[in-house]
Amino acid sequence: MRAFHHGLVSAPILGALWMVILSTTVAVAMSFTTGEAFRPSILLSLVWGAVLGLGVLQGLLRGPGSWIGAAAVVAAILGGLGPMVAEAPFVPALMGGALLGIVFARTMVSIIGDMPRGALTRHEFEAAVLRFLTGSGYIFFVAIVLIPFYVMVMTSLKNQSELIQNPLDFSIDLSLGWELFRSYRELLTQFNFGSYLWTSFYVSVLTVLITLLFSIPGAYAIARLRFNGQAIMSRSILLIYMVPMIVLALPIYIAFSMTGLRNTIIGIVLIYPVTTIPVALYMLQGYFRDLPHEIEEAGLMDGLNRLQVIWKITLPLSLPALASVALYVFMIAWNEFLLAFMLLDDPSKFTLTRGIASLNSSEIPRQHLMAGSVIATVPIMAIFLGLERFLTKGMTAGGVKG
Amino acid sequence: MKAATSPAPPKGRTQLAKREARLAYGLLAPTLISVSLVVILPLLAIFWISVKPVGLSDLRPTAPVVREALRGNGADMRIEYRLRNSSQDDVITDVVLTDTLPEGIEIAGDLPPECAIAERVITCRLETMEGGYNERLIIPVSAPDADAAEDAAEGSEPEVSGTADNILFNTTFTTENFTDVFDGDEFWGVLGVTLFYTLFGTIGAIVLGLLAALLLDRQFKGQGILRGLFLFPYVAPIIAVAFTWIILFDPFSGSVNALLIQMGVTESSINFFGQRPFALIMVTVFAMWGYFPLCFLFILARMQSIPEDMYEAAQMDGASPFQQFWFLSIPQLMGILSVLFLLRFIWTFNKFDDIFLLTGGNAGTRTLTVNVYEQAFAISNIGAGAAVAVVIFGCLIIFSFVFFRFLSREEGL
Numbered sequence: 001m002r003a004f005h006h007g008l009v010s011a012p013i014l015g016a017l018w019m020v021i022l023s024t025t026v027a028v029a030m031s032f033t034t035g036e037a038f039r040p041s042i043l044l045s046l047v048w049g050a051v052l053g054l055g056v057l058q059g060l061l062r063g064p065g066s067w068i069g070a071a072a073v074v075a076a077i078l079g080g081l082g083p084m085v086a087e088a089p090f091v092p093a094l095m096g097g098a099l100l101g102i103v104f105a106r107t108m109v110s111i112i113g114d115m116p117r118g119a120l121t122r123h124e125f126e127a128a129v130l131r132f133l134t135g136s137g138y139i140f141f142v143a144i145v146l147i148p149f150y151v152m153v154m155t156s157l158k159n160q161s162e163l164i165q166n167p168l169d170f171s172i173d174l175s176l177g178w179e180l181f182r183s184y185r186e187l188l189t190q191f192n193f194g195s196y197l198w199t200s201f202y203v204s205v206l207t208v209l210i211t212l213l214f215s216i217p218g219a220y221a222i223a224r225l226r227f228n229g230q231a232i233m234s235r236s237i238l239l240i241y242m243v244p245m246i247v248l249a250l251p252i253y254i255a256f257s258m259t260g261l262r263n264t265i266i267g268i269v270l271i272y273p274v275t276t277i278p279v280a281l282y283m284l285q286g287y288f289r290d291l292p293h294e295i296e297e298a299g300l301m302d303g304l305n306r307l308q309v310i311w312k313i314t315l316p317l318s319l320p321a322l323a324s325v326a327l328y329v330f331m332i333a334w335n336e337f338l339l340a341f342m343l344l345d346d347p348s349k350f351t352l353t354r355g356i357a358s359l360n361s362s363e364i365p366r367q368h369l370m371a372g373s374v375i376a377t378v379p380i381m382a383i384f385l386g387l388e389r390f391l392t393k394g395m396t397a398g399g400v401k402g
Numbered sequence: 403m404k405a406a407t408s409p410a411p412p413k414g415r416t417q418l419a420k421r422e423a424r425l426a427y428g429l430l431a432p433t434l435i436s437v438s439l440v441v442i443l444p445l446l447a448i449f450w451i452s453v454k455p456v457g458l459s460d461l462r463p464t465a466p467v468v469r470e471a472l473r474g475n476g477a478d479m480r481i482e483y484r485l486r487n488s489s490q491d492d493v494i495t496d497v498v499l500t501d502t503l504p505e506g507i508e509i510a511g512d513l514p515p516e517c518a519i520a521e522r523v524i525t526c527r528l529e530t531m532e533g534g535y536n537e538r539l540i541i542p543v544s545a546p547d548a549d550a551a552e553d554a555a556e557g558s559e560p561e562v563s564g565t566a567d568n569i570l571f572n573t574t575f576t577t578e579n580f581t582d583v584f585d586g587d588e589f590w591g592v593l594g595v596t597l598f599y600t601l602f603g604t605i606g607a608i609v610l611g612l613l614a615a616l617l618l619d620r621q622f623k624g625q626g627i628l629r630g631l632f633l634f635p636y637v638a639p640i641i642a643v644a645f646t647w648i649i650l651f652d653p654f655s656g657s658v659n660a661l662l663i664q665m666g667v668t669e670s671s672i673n674f675f676g677q678r679p680f681a682l683i684m685v686t687v688f689a690m691w692g693y694f695p696l697c698f699l700f701i702l703a704r705m706q707s708i709p710e711d712m713y714e715a716a717q718m719d720g721a722s723p724f725q726q727f728w729f730l731s732i733p734q735l736m737g738i739l740s741v742l743f744l745l746r747f748i749w750t751f752n753k754f755d756d757i758f759l760l761t762g763g764n765a766g767t768r769t770l771t772v773n774v775y776e777q778a779f780a781i782s783n784i785g786a787g788a789a790v791a792v793v794i795f796g797c798l799i800i801f802s803f804v805f806f807r808f809l810s811r812e813e814g815l
Contacts, residue, residue, distance in 0.1 A: 227423035244752030373642030
């Protein structure tokens with residue numbers, strides 16, 4: 001490792017690796033957006049990256065000089081000897097080249113930072129490596145999260161034959177206007193997705209209400225009151241939390257078949273809360289335990305009884321916690337697939353997830369399948385993104401404490 | 403007198419403690435009852451079914467079925483009751499058929515020996531109905547208006563009842579389900595796949611979660627957006643993301659294959675979800691991808707509670723960034739990492755939807771949970787499915803034993 005602790009060694013190596021990562025990323029991104037054939041040239045990337053890395057270290061390519069580096073990359077790509085091969089018309093090739101050149105020139109300056117040209121201390125060396133790894137990390141995580149989401153949305157706006165012709169071409173024809181959303185319109189008009197949306201929504205809301213109704217008193221009892229078997233109780237909740245759904249689904253299927261609850265919304269509303277009550281109980285008892293005793297004791301001293309204390313003191317204090325549990329339960333119910341799949345056969349009673357499952361056939365084009373997925377994903381994502389900060393706090397504080 | 407002033411706590415249970423315990427049981431009762439109805443009862447049912455020879459078709463109980471028709475005309479007019487046993491094997495006893503003879507139709511001839519008529523109600527009694535029974539009972543009638551009579555006869559539905567043995571409730575037991583399940587190499591293959599999926603899925607999700615948490619454990623513009631973005635795989639419905647992965651990795655028209663061919667990584671397209679060993683690797687990668695956000699949330703929350711001055715002190719002592727991570731962050735995170743490992747291990751072990759949607763358990767991806775479904779619904783052997791479920795439950799007991807021994811130390815639960 002010692003040999004690397006020198007600016008003239010570290011800078012070109014980091015530059016070369018960074019160029020490989022960036023040229024691959026830009027090639028993938030350009031392919032996905034334009035459908036043209038972009039691909040990284042690993043060998044040339046290493047060479048270009050090393051040279052430019054040295055240039056940045058020497059201070060030649062900093063500040064206004066970084067434009068020189070970017071221009072060199074663009075020229076090389078257009079000339080066919082760049083870190084990325086663009087078998088594409090001039091405009092997309094220029095765009096890809098410019099993207100790679102500018103991003104590389106900019107980020108390389110911050111990766112190298114104020115690295116000295118001579119020997120490096122361990123601190124300076126690791127700081128540079130860390131900046132390189134952080135950059136790669138951002139690219140990696142954003143890619144693995146965004147690509148599936150991007151493909152989901154874009155596929156729903158295209159049609160099957162276009163996609164089979166060039167699976168990489170996700171560019172959309174904006175001149176189509178509202179026609180782009182054809183598959184959504186067909187889902188809502190011909191495939192009854194409006195009704196599935198509504199069913200999913202009210203089933204989830206009912207699940208949340210029933211879950212809270214049962215789990216608030218239960219969680220309070222476990223967290224605050226002393227009674228025989230308290231420890232066993234709080235453990236068995238966790239245990240129930242860990243029973244796999246498929247194990248329960250089998251007897252539930254049998255029981256529902258025999259009692260005629262299969263294919264009814266009532267059956268679904270009866271069964272969903274039971275899967276969520278243990279989760280809610282576990283989260284809520286964590287909160288209740290963390291609330292300061294003294295406030296409740298003050299209430300008791302002032303002559304309130306326990307139930308009044310719960311109603312007038314504990315619940316108002318734990319409103320944020322209740323909201324986050326409610327959201328989490330809503331998400332579980334909204335996303336639930338297995339029970340809906342096993343218990344519902346009648347298309348008029350489908351939930352969204354069950355509806356999507358029914359789209360999975362060779363006769364239905366895949367843009368419908370993806371449009372259905374988008375319809376199911378967007379509401380729950382919107383809720384989560386909107387309340388994320390608040391929810392994260394809730395889930396982690398009430399759930400597992402480290 | 404001395405006892406009254408002694409500072410020792412009162413012995414035994416005081417009135418107040420009793421009242422508190424009563425309230426606690428009262429508050430817990432609704433939850434306990436409902437949860438045991440839907441968790442404990444089904445679990446008992448699973449054990450019961452696992453030792454019984456039950457197939458999917460046995461869920462519809464054996465019963466007599468009847469169809470009525472008015473046939474012929476003039477002197478040859480007759481009501482025909484076509485009686486059938488819904489099962490090919492099971493015997494039904496004490497079969498009773500009753501039907502009201504509508505106005506405008508009169509009996510014209512001898513009734514079959516099983517039948518009798520009183521106050522216009524026809525009652526037919528059959529001692530037994532063998533499996534596969536399918537016969538007609540013919541009652542000769544006359545009616546002035548044939549069309550009206552047909553409507554009237556078919557308008558009044560005959561009722562039929564009988565007693566049949568229900569396989570779910572009788573006392574026939576078998577160990578065949580378990581011998582079926584454990585027989586052959588299949589079971590050990592399934593167990594191996596389950597362990598691979600569970601172990602690597604868990605470790606991968608935690609490592610990814612740790613890396614993501616390291617990236618976002620600092621203040622910068624857009625941090626909130628990125629954090630929300632990272633949650634996407636966890637928040638989106640499994641069915642939506644599973645189908646997206648299938649389309650993305652499709653061997654004929656998937657973008658990933660097109661991309662790999664274009665980049666020159668592979669010559670021909672790879673059938674990611676339909677080919678050993680890719681399928682198993684892919685479902686494991688899917689598990690890592692789908693569950694890293696959860697690990698990320700918990701690890702990030704713990705990271706942000708590590709006091710800043712610890713890092714400042716380390717910096718003063720000359721610790722490099724990697725040393726700070728290795729000797730400071732990791733030991734501080736060890737608790738949450740091990741709790742996450744145990745929790746995720748159990749949950750991944752229990753996971754069904756993902757593999758079911760991605761491969762349907764084909765191409766060497768059949769885990770224990772998928773096997774429950776396969777046995778019960780694909781092969782229609784509910785008993786064998788239940789037997790696999792019992793095996794899963796046994797594994798779970800072992801895991802939770804480890805879990806509680808460990809967690810008691812970790813969390814003081």
